[in-house]
Amino acid sequence: MYTPENYFWGCVAYVLGVLMAAPFIWWATHRIPWYPLRAFFRMLSLAFLLTPAFPYEGMAYLAPAWAIAAFELIKPTMEHGVRRVLIPMGFSFFVLYALNLCVWQLLKTRAEKNTVEEMEDFNDESGQGQGL
Secondary structure, X not given: OOOHHHHHHHHHHHHHHHHHHHXXXXXXXXXXXXXXXXXXXXXXXXXXXXXXXXXXXOOOOOEEHHHHHHHHHHOOOOOOHHHHHHHHHHHHHHHHHHHXXXXXXHHHHHHHHHHHHHHHHHXXXXXXXXXX
């Protein structure tokens, strides 16, 4: 049986492993041309890897939800074992994807606004904006 300290360091190692895999996920999806679709696959992979769940009822420890789903598919322990894992994964994905698109939209709007202001300043400085 694991001690709480072993459990803590196992969680730290797992999160560090996911963070080390994240650049490869970004690299694998950077060729997708449309940003919302690219963000969809990135957030789906992060939600898949980072969503925790309780392995059994009454346990105080968490485990990666994808591992619990795999074990439930191989050897079911509950009537709705895989579904109880897919619901938190879906919720995590929805929250990550919605936040990602909101931040992207805010940054895109701000960048477009700054570009328009820079073009107006450039036109005023060069004399093109005076209707000559």
